[in-house]
Amino acid sequence: MVSQNKVRVCRCDLAFQNGGSFVEKVSISVNNVSKTYRIYNNPQDRLMQSIFRGNRQYFKEFRALKNITFEVRKGETVGIIGRNGSGKSTLLQIIAGTLQATEGNINVNGRVAALLELGSGFNPDFTGRENVYLNGAILGINRAEMEKRFDDITSFADIGDYIDQPVKTYSSGMYVRLAFAVAISVDPDILIVDEALAVGDGRFQLKCFERIKTLKESGTTILLVTHDLQSIRQFCDQCLLFDKGKLLDQGTPNDIVNKYTKILFSSADSELTEHIEPSEEANSFQGANTNDEDQRKTDGKEYRYGNGQGSIDKVDILDITGQSIEMLTTCDEVTIAMDITAGKEIAKPIYAVTIKSVKGLEVYGTNTYFQNYPFEALQPNQTIHVEFKHRMALAPGIYFISFGFVELLKEEIVPLDRRYDAIEIKVLPQGSDRSFGIANLDSRITISHLEKQQL
């Protein structure tokens, strides 16, 4: 059952600056936006505030968004990521027009359909059918026009007879099915999706993402808030990283997701810093071969972080003869290797490897912990060599290999050194094979003739 309305479909009018000169290519422009919430300790304080107004302050202020400025270009798909409470939903609500910014302004160019995690949307006492027309009206689409779209909406939502039941009787999955169907039916210029799809079942999510792809292809601007980093890498052209109400960074999904994973492993109070910050214990420690000439780089694209208490000094990919390679043929046997130095005693070290596609999609990842490889404690300054042997059943293309050296400490994973996208490798096709995708499942085809009576 849906206890509160979680999804809102709303409309913002075209907003033009300077008598219509709002740059055509800009879809959303957010200018120095801040949001301050009032926090009351109890409902009485809220009442007292409304009675005594400015005479005394019964609330504390909390700045959920701090001077946010960015632009989204028409047709872009932008992912918004950040830890819980970093201000993502607040921002989306302000862009969708369901919440007012305390400072700054937002210009939105086109019709916005938004699926927001919080806020009001469907009227719970109305049936699904009534809500479809109601939302149409809110979005400026008249009843006759909505009638034409109604069959498409119900067919996409696929909630059967529930369309004539009050929305308050819907499961959250049914609710989001109908809300998404309505949102896409109104031909939005801008579609905002805030984690809402996560409540739908797998098949529905797939259907939604297929539709989002079609909208993207047809030039709809899309804002997507999700904790599913694969979706960000797969769908987005740009990514914004929020932390503690600030826009920390923006850039390509892969770079920003790499940076975000660093935040996820830092403590809740810490700020993001780019460089490796060695602890006092490890201050005097330097990795054994950090400047090794052998060390390969990917055009400076490697993203590296850790607490400095250990290092991955050398990374490599070797063929079966032990030669370092940059290219391989699909399904070749290779060794992915790293040299490690411990900067202190490490009781439970874990070594990891991840292979990503050029779009940042994780194709395969594993580590010694997942493989049940027993922990072998490391002593200070001890160096070791770790090898992962793989049959590279990858489709032809470019891939990036990431390496990890972490410590399991009281059930927490502590990154000592992580080297994302440290090696770029090209996988060549076998002969004239022209299969596609990311995996090479080594298809073997047989075609046989059936006798008529066998049919």
Ligand SMILES: Nc1ncnc2c1ncn2[C@@H]1O[C@H](COP(=O)(O)OP(=O)(O)OP(=O)(O)O)[C@@H](O)[C@H]1O
């Ligand atoms: N109505 C409100 N009154 C007071 N504080 C609020 C209100 N709504 C949100 N906040 C606070 O503002 C901060 C940002 O919340 P927001 O929901 O925007 O974060 P988020 O990044 O979307 O988080 P999540 O990933 O958990 O959905 C949080 O600390 C939250 O507690």
